[in-house]
Amino acid sequence: MLDELDYYRDERVIRRMLEYCGVPPALTQHFSLGHDYHRYDKGSLLNDRSDLSTLTDAMSTEYLVGWGRYLVENRNYGFESVKNFSMGWLLDKGLDIFRSIWDRENTIGIIDVEYFSRKYPGLAYADPESTYAKLEPFHRCLMHTLFHFGFNPLVLATGQGYHYVFRIHNASPLAERLVQIGHVEASTKDKYLQRGGRRDRIVTLEEGKRFDAIGKLIEFLVHLTIHQRDHFGTWLPVTIGDIAVGNEAQEAINVDLSCYANPLFMRDIRLPFSTHQKHKLQARKVGQWVSSNIPIQIAIPRYTPCNGNELSLFELLHNRRHFLNSANYAGAITTEIPECSHGLWNLLQAYYASPLHQFHIHYDWAQQENPFYWPYTYDRFDLRMVPPCVAHILAHPNPALLQPTQIQTVVRTLCSKEWWHPKHVAGLIRSKYERNFGWEIDWTKYDANMWALGWTRFYAGMLADGTDHKEDFNCLSHQQKGIAWADRPFCVQPFCGYSLSAYSQ
Incomplete structure (x- = not known):
């Protein structure tokens, strides 16, 4: 039976992670660990693989982040930012793996949607069937809004919901439009001009403005989706942030925009086919029973536009706790973040005519x-x-x-x-x-x-x-x-x- 270290020694899983970090699929398809490396050769460290290290040089993400038990037990801290060439080390330690939103070639858009219950915070782990069923109408509503404008995002299932991810290439004509509507306060600008920690270079003013602009456009898109939620049968309250609500389970759907309330260099997103072990280390939050009895999960894509593949809710929930099924699924798809300039252009035109755009001008001024x-x-x-x-x-x-x-x-x-x-x-x-x-x-x-x-x-x-x-x-x-x-x-x-x-x- 596979464990997380066996699973991380599957070349199909590693290929998908590399693609999500910006390595072109034309390069990842040739990566191979050799015959049965992932099953029997645990003594050979992925961190020692020069071919893997070479591929990480092609990543467009600025850095990687690891999170999990090894760091808690050996570093007394839950997460650690590392250079891209340390991807093998993250895999060897069986960590949850994240990439920075900060990208050398693209502006990344991320919509983070999750179910939460203040009364039963571990419910999404203990009973994913019911919680994801509650999310399903809003998921369909948001996908409808995205498709309406021409977006075709990659949709990744997380521990309690979904990430909807897309990118705009910084060489696109739309990139300058984003700079025009973006705004960076002086306090943030000062931080962007500093190096150190996870920053090998400064964050340019243009990057900072594009990040702010994509946040504003996502904010607008979320508002439009909230207005449409009743048409798709969404009965739970939809909030921005985990707002307390007064229903019996104190449950709601949180559209988490906190990413856009932080500097660009501070935020990261989970990789597809990464393990998800948060509940294992947060017993005080989710409950001891959940922490002890719910297995490590896997963040698998539900919808991959490059392949046109979409999992049913049953397939999603079954595969995300099955290492071999997830590895086989990784071999059938690609996880390159889709470029969505067409969708952004359409959204931008609607945004220009909206009251929210006028408010943002008023606010920034x-x-x-x-x-x-x-x-x-x-x-x-x-x-x-x-x-x-x-x-x-x-x-x-x-x-x-x-x-x-x-x-x-x-x-x-x-x-x-x-x-x-x-x-x-x-x-x-x-x-x-x-x-x-x-x-x-x-x-x-x-x-x-x-x-x-x-x-x-x-x-x-x-x-x-x-x-x-x-x-x-x-x-x-x-x-x-x-x-x-x-x-x-x-x-x-x-x-x-x-x-x-x-x-x-």
């Missing part, structure tokens, strides 16, 4: 207060002007302002009645991130301003174009959302005399 003046501006915000639930977030921002639900509550409140420009709401949130509230996150590395700007833009943009109808923005719904952190509920003072619905204008 505004200027936040200079940090030197925060004691006289953001710090003087009177917390008595807002309900206790909002005041508590701003007075005790750690960990409240790390939670999408709490950020959305602040944005909905302060952007109501034209109180605050959304860019200043982001400035207020940034001013909390950059103060000593005991943050465990290194904001100097992740960019506090970009995080604040990104999440504020997501929720203010939904208000601006009517995607957020604020049906749950009332005190009863806020109470039903339950516990925010530890034993602290979202509603910190029931019957306080304020009404959240009064801020729904």
Whole structure:
């Protein structure tokens, strides 16, 4: 019976990983490990293979990332960024493998959709049949929207949902259009001009703007899909971020756009045919039974446009826990990320005519207060002007302002009645991130301003174009959302005399 190390010694699996990292299929098809290397010759390390190392030179991804048990036990840290030539080492250690979104030749687009339940966080692992069935209507809705515009993405099944991935070649005429609508704040620009860590080179201003632009266009596409979800029978709430909802299982579909609230050099995506062992190392989150009893899974593609192949839901769920089946599947397809300039062009034309585009212009144009003046501006915000639930977030921002639900509550409140420009709401949130509230996150590395700007833009943009109808923005719904952190509920003072619905204008 195969284990993950046997599986990673299958040349078909390695070929598919190389293609996803930008190695042309014409090169990967000649890669061979020799007769039965993957089954019986575990003493021979893939890291020593010069032919594999040579192929990694052709990758367009900037770096690779490994995550898994070996690193936790030997490095006391869950993940590690490595140079491309270390791919063999990642395989030898049986790690989950990721590639950077930052690419030398392309701008990568990624839509990350997942099921989540705050009440039963391990449910997607324990009962994938029911959870993926709940995702299926929205998956069909999103594919319909993508196909409508002419996108033909590669769709990869992850632990709790899907990645929809496409690329635009930087030599494409559309690349300049992306630069024109992209925006990079000064704080992020400073980071892009630095080298070190996982960066052998600077992130050019053009790369930064294209990354911002593709995020805006994906944001627009997600809004369009949310408007259409009822036509496809999507009955679960659809949120941007893991927003707390008040149904019995506190379950929803999360369209995770957090990638676009971080610098380009900080984000990576899982490779097709990589193992998925997150639940094995997160027993406190998913539950001890799930961690102990659910086997390592495999991130296999559901739809590969280069081959026109699509798995049924049954085939997907059966193969993702079967090493030999997945290796055989890897031999039947290719996983090159599809170039989708045609789809992007059509989406861009619709975006130009949209209220969201006007909002993004309005948002990028505004200027936040200079940090030197925060004691006289953001710090003087009177917390008595807002309900206790909002005041508590701003007075005790750690960990409240790390939670999408709490950020959305602040944005909905302060952007109501034209109180605050959304860019200043982001400035207020940034001013909390950059103060000593005991943050465990290194904001100097992740960019506090970009995080604040990104999440504020997501929720203010939904208000601006009517995607957020604020049906749950009332005190009863806020109470039903339950516990925010530890034993602290979202509603910190029931019957306080304020009404959240009064801020729904």
